[in-house]
Amino acid sequence: MKSIAIVACSNPLSLSSKESNEKLFELLRNDGRNLLISKCIYEQEDELLSSGKERADELMKFFSNPDVTDIYDISGGDMANEILDYLDFEIIRKSQAVFWGYSDLTTVINAIYSQTGKSSVLYQIKNILHGEPDSLFKPKFEIIQGQGIEGTVVGGNIRCFLKLAGTKYIPEMNGKILLIESLGGKIPQMITYLSQLRSMGVFEKINGIILGTFTEMEKENCSPDMTELVQKFVGPNMPIAKTCEIGHSRDSKAIWIGKEIEIRNE
Known part of the structure; x- marks a missing residue:
């Protein structure tokens, strides 16, 4: 079964965002694909942050899964570049999965391109909670x-x-x-x-x-x-x-x- 994945490679999300994120997850499940979610999404109550390697390992788990077609990063902030040295770009190059993210995920998106030649999408998938715009890939210039x-x-x-x-x-x-x-x-x-x-x-x-x-x-x-x-x-x-x-x-x-x-x- 085709799957999509949710990750947070930059700053962890606040616990207060869980409700709105669950609405997003439910919307994505209605797309008919299996939804996989990283273990490194939310801040911990003891304020310990997941390490860059832990976040990278979660991302690589989805790039390595042949059923995953799209990987949506729902984070932003400052820390995405911490994961770069832990990524296996050869696995990413061979994967069918497309990475989506914006803001701080600019670091990951451009690193994927420079190291593999693969394209990624600059977009925050949480925006679809407010209605997916017509012609998503056709901004006016x-x-x-x-x-x-x-x-x-x-x-x-x-x-x-x-x-x-x-x-x-x-x-x-x-x-x-x-x-x-x-x-x-x-x-x-x-x-x-x-x-x-x-x-x-x-x-x-x-x-x-x-x-x-x-x-x-x-x-x-x-x-x-x-x-x-x-x-x-x-x-x-x-x-x-x-x-x-x-x-x-x-x-x-x-x-x-x-x-x-x-x-x-x-």
Whole structure:
């Protein structure tokens, strides 16, 4: 029987989230597939955290299961990159299972691509509790600089993507399309992240940039906004696309990391 799996590779979920998570699990069970759940989902009452190896072992258990088609990570936070050194990327490469996650899981998604060539989905599956959006994999884009964008998408949450800098897990950036979005952070933080990307030589290698939502900046109506900041860093010749449908909002849509994309204005 085909199965789907639930994991939490980043911060453990609070015990208070159990009720809403059970609603998600019930919804997923109604899909007609067997539901498997990691042992490392919730915080422990004694405040002990599961180790990176323990969380990685749970993830590998599902990648090793030939019946598992999709692995949904329902966590976020800070600690996902702790599991990377414990993953068996050869098993992941051979597995049919697709990994789904967002935010801090940007680290895992991009590591899977860089080490195996496999694509993963940048999306928080808990959003389906609020209604799965139409055309889940078809967010709307607007070209705001250049004639269009074409290439393989890498990236995700900008803060979390930069955790891979200097490691073997960061994707090769030549010819790629860099997707960036963020929940927190205002102008000083974004300048920090963009400065690091520039110092890494990323802007000299990529074919274009996709801007998702930048929740705190947009809430605070920061000026300059993220589009203006990016333009200052990359100049007038870098193709840039913008979407309001990829990020941390409940109605965000999904995008494949590690797959080709072509964006043109209608």
